[in-house]
Amino acid sequence: MISLLTYAAIILGIVAIARLLKVYELSATLKGNEQEDAVSYSDNKFNARLMMVFLFAFFAFCIYLVISYKDNLLPEAASEHGVEIDSLFNFNLLIIGIVFIAVNILLFYFAYKYYSRKGLKATYFAHSTKLEMIWTVVPAVFLAVIIIYGLAVWNKITSPIDSNKAVVMELFAEQFKWTARYGGADNVLGETNYKLTADMNPLAIDTTDKNAWDDKISNGEFHIPVNKVVLMYFRSKDVLHSAYMPHFRAQMNCVPGMRTEFHFTPTITTAEMKVKTNNPEFEYVLLCNKICGATHWNMQMKIVVDTEDDYKKWLAEQKTFKEKSMAQTAIENKVAINH
Amino acid sequence: MSSHSNTVDHATHAHDNHDHSHDHHEQSFWSKYIFSTDHKMISKQFLITAIFMGVVAMMLSIFFRLQLAWPGQSFSILEYFLGKKWAPNGVLDSNMYLALVTIHGTIMVFFVLTGGLSGTFSNLLIPLQIGARDMASGFLNMLSFWFFAVSSLIMFYSMFIETGPASAGWTIYPPLSALQEAIPGSGLGMTLWLVSMTLFVAGSLLGSINYIVTVLNLRTKGMTMTRLPLTIWAFFVTAILGVLSFPVLFAAVLLLIFDRSFGTSFYLSDIFISGQAMEQTGGSPVLFQHLFWFLGHPEVYIVLLPALGITSEVISTMSRKPIFGYRAMIGSILAIGFLSFIVWGHHMFITGMNPFLGSVFVFTTLLIAIPSAVKAFNYVTTLWKGNLKLSPAMLFAIGLVSTFVTGGVTGIILADSALDINVHDTYFVVAHFHIVMGASAIFGMFCGVYHWFPRMFGRMMNNKLGYAHFWITFIAVYGVFFPMHFIGLTGVPRRYYSNEAFALFENLQSINILITVFAIIGALAQGLFIFNFFYSMYRGKKSLQNPWESNTLEWTAPVEHLHGNWPGELPTVYRWPYDYSKPGKDVDFVPQTVPLSPGEEEH
Numbered sequence: 001m002i003s004l005l006t007y008a009a010i011i012l013g014i015v016a017i018a019r020l021l022k023v024y025e026l027s028a029t030l031k032g033n034e035q036e037d038a039v040s041y042s043d044n045k046f047n048a049r050l051m052m053v054f055l056f057a058f059f060a061f062c063i064y065l066v067i068s069y070k071d072n073l074l075p076e077a078a079s080e081h082g083v084e085i086d087s088l089f090n091f092n093l094l095i096i097g098i099v100f101i102a103v104n105i106l107l108f109y110f111a112y113k114y115y116s117r118k119g120l121k122a123t124y125f126a127h128s129t130k131l132e133m134i135w136t137v138v139p140a141v142f143l144a145v146i147i148i149y150g151l152a153v154w155n156k157i158t159s160p161i162d163s164n165k166a167v168v169m170e171l172f173a174e175q176f177k178w179t180a181r182y183g184g185a186d187n188v189l190g191e192t193n194y195k196l197t198a199d200m201n202p203l204a205i206d207t208t209d210k211n212a213w214d215d216k217i218s219n220g221e222f223h224i225p226v227n228k229v230v231l232m233y234f235r236s237k238d239v240l241h242s243a244y245m246p247h248f249r250a251q252m253n254c255v256p257g258m259r260t261e262f263h264f265t266p267t268i269t270t271a272e273m274k275v276k277t278n279n280p281e282f283e284y285v286l287l288c289n290k291i292c293g294a295t296h297w298n299m300q301m302k303i304v305v306d307t308e309d310d311y312k313k314w315l316a317e318q319k320t321f322k323e324k325s326m327a328q329t330a331i332e333n334k335v336a337i338n339h
Numbered sequence: 340m341s342s343h344s345n346t347v348d349h350a351t352h353a354h355d356n357h358d359h360s361h362d363h364h365e366q367s368f369w370s371k372y373i374f375s376t377d378h379k380m381i382s383k384q385f386l387i388t389a390i391f392m393g394v395v396a397m398m399l400s401i402f403f404r405l406q407l408a409w410p411g412q413s414f415s416i417l418e419y420f421l422g423k424k425w426a427p428n429g430v431l432d433s434n435m436y437l438a439l440v441t442i443h444g445t446i447m448v449f450f451v452l453t454g455g456l457s458g459t460f461s462n463l464l465i466p467l468q469i470g471a472r473d474m475a476s477g478f479l480n481m482l483s484f485w486f487f488a489v490s491s492l493i494m495f496y497s498m499f500i501e502t503g504p505a506s507a508g509w510t511i512y513p514p515l516s517a518l519q520e521a522i523p524g525s526g527l528g529m530t531l532w533l534v535s536m537t538l539f540v541a542g543s544l545l546g547s548i549n550y551i552v553t554v555l556n557l558r559t560k561g562m563t564m565t566r567l568p569l570t571i572w573a574f575f576v577t578a579i580l581g582v583l584s585f586p587v588l589f590a591a592v593l594l595l596i597f598d599r600s601f602g603t604s605f606y607l608s609d610i611f612i613s614g615q616a617m618e619q620t621g622g623s624p625v626l627f628q629h630l631f632w633f634l635g636h637p638e639v640y641i642v643l644l645p646a647l648g649i650t651s652e653v654i655s656t657m658s659r660k661p662i663f664g665y666r667a668m669i670g671s672i673l674a675i676g677f678l679s680f681i682v683w684g685h686h687m688f689i690t691g692m693n694p695f696l697g698s699v700f701v702f703t704t705l706l707i708a709i710p711s712a713v714k715a716f717n718y719v720t721t722l723w724k725g726n727l728k729l730s731p732a733m734l735f736a737i738g739l740v741s742t743f744v745t746g747g748v749t750g751i752i753l754a755d756s757a758l759d760i761n762v763h764d765t766y767f768v769v770a771h772f773h774i775v776m777g778a779s780a781i782f783g784m785f786c787g788v789y790h791w792f793p794r795m796f797g798r799m800m801n802n803k804l805g806y807a808h809f810w811i812t813f814i815a816v817y818g819v820f821f822p823m824h825f826i827g828l829t830g831v832p833r834r835y836y837s838n839e840a841f842a843l844f845e846n847l848q849s850i851n852i853l854i855t856v857f858a859i860i861g862a863l864a865q866g867l868f869i870f871n872f873f874y875s876m877y878r879g880k881k882s883l884q885n886p887w888e889s890n891t892l893e894w895t896a897p898v899e900h901l902h903g904n905w906p907g908e909l910p911t912v913y914r915w916p917y918d919y920s921k922p923g924k925d926v927d928f929v930p931q932t933v934p935l936s937p938g939e940e941e942h
């Protein structure tokens with residue numbers, strides 16, 4: 001019944017608007033002010049004014065957003081390269097901000113200033129080599145600066161490092177969770193082969209590879225030491241995922257059949273960040289940032305940045321792959337015996 | 340139609356009276372409205388199909404925006420449209436969320452802004468503005484529409500199947516799109532998506548080839564390439580981009596079909612899913628991304644260029660001024676077209692691609708900013724010292740320049756590989772591409788509809804409703820998409836069903852509600868347009884032959900629907916299309932068909 005009424009109301013509304021329009025048009029014709037111009041003077045003036053109103057409202061809206069949400073944005077970068085990314089970002093933002101503001105002002109101002117009215121005549125101005133050169137060359141110069149600065153940062157971030165000096169670890173992605181693995185005592189990750197995936201060996205580690213035995217595996221959270229390069233490798237078990245660590249300005253895709261890598265140096269411990277953000281609950285997180293299925297939105301892991309000592313302590317508490325699988329085997333054997 | 344359209348016996352009439360001119364012969368309902376080979380009718384068919392698809396895609400976006408603003412809340416409208424399976428108790432299911440996002444993006448990009456925009460305006464304007472009787476091949480043109488229509492139907496139908504439509508994002512990256520075990524939408528839904536897109540590509544190719552041949556061969560006397568309106572240049576380059584890039588999408592899709600159905604391993608390798616190791620090894624999901632974006636990036640210009648062409652024409656006409664820098668505009672269309680083929684890697688900076696290759700793509704991508712900047716500045720200069728008639732079409736054109744700039748500048752951030760590390764795939768990207776591509780192209784489309792409605796239907800659309808439509812839409816577009824930059828810079832990834840899983844995002848609820856409210860207002864405002872469109876088609880004020888006092892040829896053809904466009908000879912062209920307010924003339928426009936007066940210089 002209600003829905004029937006709703007439909008009826010909608011239909012009546014449409015009919016009413018149609019009638020109103022017809023009446024409006026008829027009266028316009030009767031009054032004889034049907035302009036030969038397709039746009040009437042009053043419409044022109046009205047819309048021209050709205051252009052200026054819009055301009056101010058738009059900028060006011062931008063300022064409002066900046067003020068009310070600036071404290072929600074990501075806190076200061078917690079990695080060495082992240083700081084550089086942030087300054088690059090601010091530099092670019094300054095340039096594009098100026099362009100954004102200037103062009104929008106000119107656009108809406110001209111749209112307001114030159115609205116058609118009696119006596120106004122357009123200037124026939126079809127072409128000016130000088131002007132066109134200016135707005136080819138000036139953007140080109142600014143872009144050159146942006147490119148050079150940007151690529152310098154990019155090269156620094158992506159240039160290879162000596163894995164002996166780094167903490168070598170791996171993030172393994174699957175629908176819908178992460179597992180971290182460390183190189184262990186030898187700081188070398190053991191080989192893997194996806195065919196070996198099993199309940200007992202979810203990371204498909206090659207048990208015949210001796211480097212694998214001391215690998216440490218961690219679920220739920222992982223720790224990294226502050227001020228040391230962390231070299232991360234990424235693998236995926238099933239579909240694409242992307243390891244996104246926004247506080248460190250770090251991200252890399254996890255691709256089945258491929259091993260990708262990224263390295264960075266964390267500079268602020270979790271404890272320090274709790275103070276800096278004035279938020280005792282603060283934690284670093286790892287998110288999935290490549291659509292991967294129903295629970296893509298909740299595929300996360302806690303990251304803890306420790307002092308070097310705390311990190312060592314934490315790592316020592318973690319079981320090695322060998323211990324883990326022996327414990328597993330023991331349990332399974334026990335289960336088997338009991339049955 | 341002529342007086343004898345009232346005659347009772349259509350069929351015999353048309354066949355017996357051979358003395359009647361070709362233009363006047365009677366057509367049955369089917370050959371006139373359904374299987375028409377007339378470009379003007381085909382353009383209307385494209386437009387109406389696109390409007391339908393646009394309404395569908397817009398509704399989908401409102402559905403998932405409800406979930407983002409009020410996560411986990413019950414909405415009876417969701418249950419009403421999606422059913423108990425996908426919205427149990429009115430709460431959107433997380434698989435369905437991804438499906439809605441996917442189909443929304445697919446429809447908007449391909450069906451509304453590629454098929455709809457190019458299909459409508461290339462068809463309407465190419466023959467009329469170059470002075471041709473019709474497209475080079477009316478039959479292929481008709482086929483192109485019917486491929487489009489069938490593919491639209493299949494895409495639409497795919498939303499109603501048991502396992503749900505494709506849900507891997509509009510970019511359908513494998514392995515997610517290849518494995519039914521990974522997400523239910525990758526079953527039959529994905530198959531239908533692939534079939535639909537294959538037909539879509541076929542239709543788009545037929546259309547594009549036709550446009551190219553027509554522009555090259557059927558220009559009327561005097562219509563040299565440098566006297567073509569910028570609309571035609573834009574459609575022409577768009578068609579070339581389509582012909583070069585869509586086959587690559589077709590190849591990508593075909594290989595995906597093989598991987599899905601015949602056990603090949605082009606994209607699949609070393610996958611363990613549902614407790615089983617798959618046989619396939621040696622393939623690479625990254626290969627798909629290369630193929631996809633080799634189409635995908637030109638695609639954004641396929642969407643954008645026609646809109647820019649349309650607005651160039653409208654801004655010049657309604658400013659009563661020549662477009663500033665005509666040749667520079669052509670040059671930038673060509674430069675953008677060329678560069679758009681060598682930038683695809685900017686979508687893949689963090690796929691593990693070689694960093695040096697990444698640097699090359701940074702360079703090429705930022706180069707594209709130069710011709711784009713030239714275009715923006717030329718538009719603004721065209722307005723300067725003009726005599727602006729602010730029709731609804733003109734307002735949308737001005738709106739386009741604003742969104743093109745606002746959305747374009749954030750592209751500079753995304754193109755910078757070092758910065759992309761942190762914003763890739765976040766809402767910052769969603770903000771960027773909706774403003775620069777979504778809003779701009781939609782504005783271009785509205786601009787075209789308001790401006791050429793009289794040419795299509797012989798009647799005017801109502802200005803007042805048009806103004807209301809523009810202002811509400813314009814405000815809503817910025818209201819929806821501008822705040823998304825901030826959400827992105829908070830680190831929120833796109834394609835997230837909910838932001839509630841992270842403490843990091845806990846203060847974003849109010850901004851998400853703000854966005855959704857603007858989205859609903861914007862969506863409702865489209866009712867004004869739809870009403871205006873259909874009402875004016877039958878009841879609008881009769882239009883004059885040349886209501887905007889425009890120079891181009893389409894306004895010299897009679898308003899009546901007439902096969903062959905001009906009753907007598909084709910018009911001859913003597914000048915470029917932008918002689919507005921030329922000094923020494925009594926009126927502020929000089930149509931292209933007016934010969935140069937003695938001593939007059941051609942611009």
Ligand code: HEM
Binds near residue numbers: 509832834836
């Ligand atoms: C009615 C106005 C619109 C609203 C409210 C809207 C909203 C959204 C939102 C919020 C998303 C991201 C969802 C997510 O990542 O979880 C999205 C995705 C998308 N939208 Fe829109 N949109 C609108 C119009 C358009 C238009 C005009 C286009 C044309 C280009 C478009 C193209 C896309 C595409 C390509 C995606 C990506 C789909 C994907 O991630 O696979 N949208 N839309």
Ligand SMILES: [Cu+2]
Binds near residue numbers: 175290296
């Ligand atoms: Cu994931």
Ligand SMILES: [Cu+2]
Binds near residue numbers: 682683
């Ligand atoms: Cu691109």
